[in-house]
Amino acid sequence: MDVSLAIRSDGTAEKSFDLRLPLSGFESSVLACDQPLIISARPAPGSFRVEHHGVTVASGHLSGTTANLLIFDTISTAASSLPGEDIVNAVSEAVLACNPQLDCFEIELADGGLATRLAEAGAIERRGDRLIVRPQSFFQQAKSWLGSVxxxxxxxxxxxxxxxxxxxxxxxxxxxxxxxxxxxxxxxxxxxxxxxxxxxxxxxxxxxxxxxxxxxxxxxxxxxxxxxxxxxxxxxxxxxxxxxxxxxxxxxxxxxxxxxxxxxxxxxxxxxxxxxxxxxxxxxxxxxxxxxxxxxxxxxxxxxxxxxxxxxxxxxxxxxxxxxxxxxxxxxxxxxxxxxxxxxxxxxxxxxxxxxDRLLSPDLSGLSTEDGQPVLGSLARGA
The missing domain is CATH 3.40.630.30 (Gcn5-related N-acetyltransferase (GNAT))
Structure with a gap:
């Protein structure tokens, strides 16, 4: 079972699709041996939150008419002592792992220093004044899965x-x-x-x-x-x-x-x-x-x-x-x-x-959830 959040499809104001997340939340292991960051849907349509040890450390929503736009409303790095990069990367992992049909998405951050650090690491790319997350480069961010670089x-x-x-x-x-x-x-x-x-x-x-x-x-x-x-x-x-x-x-x-x-x-x-x-x-x-x-x-x-x-x-x-x-x-x-x-x-x-070719996301065509939906994380490919 999973929940869906509405997100606009890139370059199309009318067309949209559902961004899917596990009902119990996506567990990112970006913090290595510490407790995972949990990314889950909030009651408001298109909204998400990030929790650590049961405490909300970030929240945001999905929007946009000309791009897949992910906006962080809050990132509580001071209260949690968590690096902002880890929080953003955990959300990016959840979005791309559960919805591999996304070729990329745009991200909006109020913290310019955080954006610079993410860009220098290759987790995001600058295109003019836009910040883009692409799976081809994001999944080469070793710390998210190895615990260190x-x-x-x-x-x-x-x-x-x-x-x-x-x-x-x-x-x-x-x-x-x-x-x-x-x-x-x-x-x-x-x-x-x-x-x-x-x-x-x-x-x-x-x-x-x-x-x-x-x-x-x-x-x-x-x-x-x-x-x-x-x-x-x-x-x-x-x-x-x-x-x-x-x-x-x-x-x-x-x-x-x-x-x-x-x-x-x-x-x-x-x-x-x-x-x-x-x-x-x-x-x-x-x-x-x-x-x-x-x-x-x-x-x-x-x-x-x-x-x-x-x-x-x-x-x-x-x-x-x-x-x-x-x-x-x-x-x-x-x-x-x-x-x-x-x-x-x-x-x-x-x-x-x-x-x-984003081969970390397999083609699981033919497998479905209990409610008949395609399983999370499947990227359908041609023969």
Whole structure:
């Protein structure tokens, strides 16, 4: 169930559409480990409010006859000690995530300094005296999902097993990414695997026949403890656990392609990244869930280092469902690769394709809410 706010459509005084928000509010994780900002509709038509710890920290409304215009009536940064940028970004995230059919919208701010800071970060763009929010640039604002702006680690060449590649940064710990999924009305998160906390469910997943058939890594608890420890110690890999609403559901292994086994099979760049996945919980399978975690994982990899221009994958060549999912997510089929243990299909996703085609918003045509409306966050695309 969701609520709708009236907003004018760009360039048309007569035509309008409903801006949709979850009935319980959109939970932005822009504040990282703090309580989320909740963006919800107010009783007055076209109005919204932003709450933090149950206190209203901002309010505004949607208006305009020649543009999609979002006006902030109040932003209470002094009382809340919250940066104005975080409040504005939280509202922009809610608008774009729940209504991806918007190509852009205009924003009105009374605080010129705040507008300047947002423009300098690329969260908004100046067009004359107008302030425009575009999804292509907004969704590259790493702090909204990573909790901070990652620094580019110094580029120092090192040699590993004959492959010359950049020295890799120290591993992060804890949560690395969080995003509210409108059509599931819950938070998706990725955190770095913790041996003590994550070993029990990782062990169960790897011994599940469906997972073991692909990974071939079934074993006892000691084997899986060493497995995670090895991935944490290897500079090439980053083992992540995915959660929906705090519930672990899958294992995601990221790797730097240059020094990986895939590197010699194409002209790998120093910051190309790849990934492997094992979905361990049956309750989190299906289109609604894969359409949440797959683009979000790509989003994380592109945000974690702005020098990452391409993401690659190597699904086994006959895994038709996985290849269809990758195709829908913007991956191009490059060629087949013969590894010692499998024949794989090399697939590749370009940074430009991901952001310019707004692939963070999936096409969920065919899925609907309980009251028969299309699910929140779906961006219908042609074949």
């Amino acid at each position: 990652p620094r580019s680690y110094p580029e120092v060449p090192v040699l590993t097993n004959g492959a010359l590649h950049p020295q890799r940064p120290p591993k992060p710990v804890g949560r690395v990414y969080s995003r509210f999924i409108p059509w599931l009305n819950t938070q998706l998160g990725f955190h770095v695997a913790d041996i003590e906390t994550d070993l029990p469910h990782f062990h169960r997943w790897m011994n599940d026949p469906r997972v073991a058939a692909i990974w071939e890594d079934s074993g006892d608890l000691s084997y899986h403890r060493d497995f995670i420890a090895g991935r944490l110690a290897d500079p090439r890999t980053l083992p992540l656990i995915g959660t929906f609403g705090g519930v672990p559901f899958g294992y995601f292994e990221l790797y730097w392609a240059k020094e990986d086994r895939i590197g010699p099979h194409y002209e790998a760049d120093g910051y190309d990244r790849g990934w492997h996945v094992a979905i361990g919980e049956d309750d989190f399978r299906g289109k609604a869930f894969v359409s949440a975690w797959l683009p979000s994982l790509m989003h994380y990899m592109f945000l974690a280092d702005p020098r990452t221009r391409r993401i690659v994958g190597e699904p086994i060549h006959h895994h038709a469902q996985q290849i269809r999912n990758l195709d829908r997510s913007g991956f191009a089929k490059v060629k087949h690769i013969q590894f010692p243990h499998k024949k794989a299909l090399l697939v590749m996703l370009l940074r430009e394709r991901f952001f310019m």
